[in-house]
Structures are given as C-alpha cells and as structure tokens.
C-alpha cells in the first residue's frame with residue numbers, strides 16, 4: 001500500500017476529540033470512564049484525576065493536584081470498535097482559555113459535558129463559543145442523571161435558546177434526574193436499557209435490555225413519560241441530522257451518569273459513528289492539505305519540565321497529513337530549518353513510550369524540541385503552513401522581578417521559557433527596560449503558575465507587582481509614542497516579546513476612548529478576546 005493510501009485509511013479510523021465542560025461537571029470522571037470502557041492503547045488508567053484519585057498520570061503538576069484543577073493538557077489514545085480515539089484533555093479553568101483554544105485547534109470534534117442540575121455554566125458557554133468560532137461539531141452529554149436535577153426538555157430548551165443549536169437527543173432518560181431507571185436509544189425506541197446497581201457496591205451499573213411491553217409493565221409512569229416525550233421530540237423534528245451536526249447547527253444529545261458508567265458506551269459509539277475523522281486541513285493563504293499527502297503537523301502545545309527527572313521540553317504535535325515516522329527529518333515551516341524527530345513519544349502525563357508511527361489525528365510528543373513554538377507547522381516534502389494560533393487579549397498585567405538578585409540569569413531563562421510555552425505573554429517597554437519584563441495574562445491564575453514554576457523549576461523565585469491596566473489594544477510605533485507622550489491619558493505602550501506586536505495598555509475603556517479622541521490618527525485595534 002502506498003503511503004498516501006495508508007495515511008488516508010488510517011485517518012478514516014481516527015477520531016480526535018476533546019471534552020469541554022465547566023469545572024466539576026464530571027470531566028475527569030467521564031474521561032476515566034471512557035478510557036476504561038474502551039481499550040486504552042498506551043497505558044491503562046493513565047487518565048486525569050484529582051483529590052483522592054491522585055497519582056493518575058496527567059496530574060503531573062503539584063499545583064494542579066493541590067488545587068484540583070487541570071492546568072496542563074494530556075492526551076489519551078484508546079481503541080473502540082476497531083477505531084482509534086484520541087482524547088485531548090483541556091484545562092477546565094477559565095484562566096487557561098488560551099491553552100484550551102490551542103487544544104481545540106487540534107481536535108475534530110468536542111463533547112460538551114453538562115451537569116444535569118446546573119445546565120449551561122459560564123465555562124461551558126466560553127468553550128462552546130470557541131468551538132463555534134473554530135467550526136468544531138459538538139456532541140452533548142448530560143451528566144449526573146443519577147442525582148436530582150432539571151427536566152430533560154428544559155435542558156434541551158436552554159441549549160437551543162442560548163446556543164442557537166438544535167438539540168437532537170440520541171438517548172433519552174427514563175425516570176427524572178435522581179430517579180434514573182434507564183435509557184432509550186432513540187434509534188431503537190422499543191427497548192429500555194435498564195441500569196441497576198452492581199452487586200458488591202461496584203461503581204459500574206449493570207445494563208439489561210428490556211423490551212417495551214415489559215418496560216411499560218415494570219416501569220409504569222416513568223416509561224410512559226419517556227415514550228410521550230420521545231413522540232414530542234419526533235414531532236418537533238429533533239432528530240439527528242448529520243449535515244446539520246457537522247455544520248454546527250445541531251448537537252446530538254446523550255444522557256447518563258459517568259460515575260456509574262451509565263450512557264458512556266453509547267457516547268463512545270457516538271464518537272465513533274458521528275464525530276468526523278481528520279479531514280483536509282486549510283492552509284495559511286488558502287488551499288488545503290489533503291490527509292493523504294506527505295507528512296504535516298501542527299504544534300499546539302509546548303510544555304517544559306513535565307517530569308522532574310527528565311527536565312526537558314515537549315512539543316505536542318497533531319499529525320495533519322501523511323505518515324509520521326520516528327527518526328524522519330522534517331522541516332519547520334517558520335525557519336525552513338530541518339528538525340529531527342528522533343525523540344518522538346506518546347505522552348500520558350509522566351508515562352512515555354516511543355512512538356514509531358503516527359497518522360492524521362494522532363498526537364506525538366516531541367521531546368527536547370527547544371526549536372519549536374506553539375503554532376508551528378512541520379512538514380515533509382511538499383511545504384505547508386497552517387494558520388497560526390491567535391494570542392488572546394490579556395487583561396491582567398504585572399512587572400516581574402527576581403526575588404533574589406543573584407539568580408538573575410535563571411530568572412531571565414525561566415521567563416523566556418514560560419513565554420515560549422505560552423504560560424503568559426511577556427511584554428517589554430523602553431521605559432522599564434528588559435530587566436523588568438511585564439507579564440500579561442488572560443486570567444490571574446496564570447501568574448500563580450509562573451510564580452510556582454519559577455521557584456520550583458528555575459530556582460528563581462519572582463516578585464510580581466501588579467499594574468493598574470486591564471485593557472490591551474494593538475497599536476504601532478507611532479501610536480506607542482503618542483500614548484507614552486499623552487498627558488491626558490493614563491496608559492503605557494509595550495512590545496510583546498513573542499511576535500513583536502506593539503500593545504497599548506489602558507486601565508479601562510474610558511481611558512482608551514480618551515486616547516482615541518486625543519490622537520484620532522493613532523492605530524488602536526481590538527485583540528482577539530478570550531471571553
């Protein structure tokens with residue numbers, strides 16, 4: 001078989017997706033359930049967890065464990081029904097939306113997880129916006145149906161009203177939230193999939209197929225209500241329409257309880273059956289890269305010091321086309337320089353194993369990839385450049401200084417490293433000098449990560465002095481000069497180290513507008529908003 005045929009056939013078997021949710025909706029629990037249900041290819045149990053589920057592989061940062069939030073992202077690969085699923089973890093906290101955005105640039109589909117009692121929450125909304133913006137189709141999973149919650153129809157209404165997305169249930173609950181009797185697969189409406197507690201207190205519920213007549217007899221009003229609701233939904237045309245789903249106009253909806261593994265298999269089936277496989281990918285400046293063409297990949301995340309005993313830096317690459325083979329020499333599009341892929345791994349938290357071959361949709365961890373940056377394209381043979389990742393408008397700013405002057409060299413190295421990883425954006429100004437870099441963040445928790453990692457990894461504790469700015473606009477050299485000269489407006493111009501973009505910082509919109517009035521010719525453009 002030719003390389004192109006292999007790449008095409010393997011791509012067709014891949015589903016690369018992420019779970020998006022508000023913290024506490026059950027993402028870790030679902031991830032664990034999905035991986036256990038499927039056959040984890042690389043490492044069983046290498047899933048994300050927190051609290052007393054510590055020790056699972058993706059919790060490699062102490063802070064992540066202490067806070068119980070996911071700061072960094074891991075990748076899981078597992079098999080289901082002959083297909084290969086790549087599940088990319090996204091940080092749940094709003095402060096890491098930049099990171100989430102990058103991860104979502106590397107997936108073909110998202111599972112939106114909703115807490116049955118809470119419905120749509122702040123972070124669900126933001127993440128959904130990112131999916132819509134990127135044109136990523138969304139499958140919805142309503143979780144925690146084993147606990148009291150809202151009505152199913154009401155939750156569908158909320159999705160439709162708020163997201164202008166037609167919910168098309170594929171499974172439907174029998175029994176209200178908190179009194180779950182089972183699920184109906186709407187494609188087989190004559191059968192109740194009944195769940196009962198497993199003997200011996202096991203978490204996983206036992207599934208039993210019950211024909212309609214018996215279900216009506218044994219479940220009475222709960223079954224009747226489910227049948228009525230299903231008729232209502234059919235009358236409302238709330239049935240899965242694949243083209244509408246792929247176009248982001250509808251979302252297939254599933255119900256369940258990740259904790260007891262209820263509905264998880266059906267969700268996995270949906271990922272295989274409904275999520276699109278990797279397709280041809282748009283290129284910067286027009287055109288596409290076909291999956292079957294020679295190798296190309298996108299670096300969507302760079303992470304250093306994931307493992308203290310390794311002290312290295314990993315670039316996460318999503319294969320976009322062709323076949324990746326460890327050891328092949330590829331080209332880094334940004335510099336035109338060759339890059340050797342001798343140290344390619346699959347990475348699950350601290351667990352690593354060498355990857356020999358990877359196909360479109362797969363994620364490869366390139367170890368010691370100090371030359372690579374987030375947004376980089378790598379290719380073999382025919383050149384390709386994928387669109388870069390946007391940098392979000394920062395809203396929090398602080399001057400960073402070494403707490404210990406004798407550690408200045410380590411301080412500089414650490415700040416540069418964290419900037420390259422995209423942990424924060426680093427700005428410099430002529431006024432303050434390079435010795436006093438300004439850290440710019442979308443969310444203040446990014447500063448905590450900096451403080452923690454500077455002290456722990458670079459042995460260079462930092463002092464951060466907050467600056468009174470909360471708004472950034474793109475300007476140019478002339479605008480920067482005018483801002484620094486203005487006597488009326490409080491603000492300051494700085495240059496972003498990473499891309500040399502000039503930013504104008506203001507305390508608020510009022511000051512920004514005053515500046516625009518004072519210097520009507522000055523360039524003042526909005527940056528990509530994270531919220």
Ligand code: G4P
Nearest residue numbers: 022023024025026027028029051143144147257258259260
């Ligand atoms: P997250 O990653 O989205 O933040 O959520 P996580 O999976 O950690 O779940 C948050 C809480 O919700 C956990 O309880 C978890 O056990 C619970 N949970 C998740 N799925 C279900 C479900 O289907 N049904 C019920 N009843 N609960 C669910 P916790 O008490 O905060 O943590 P833990 O001590 O159980 O780990």
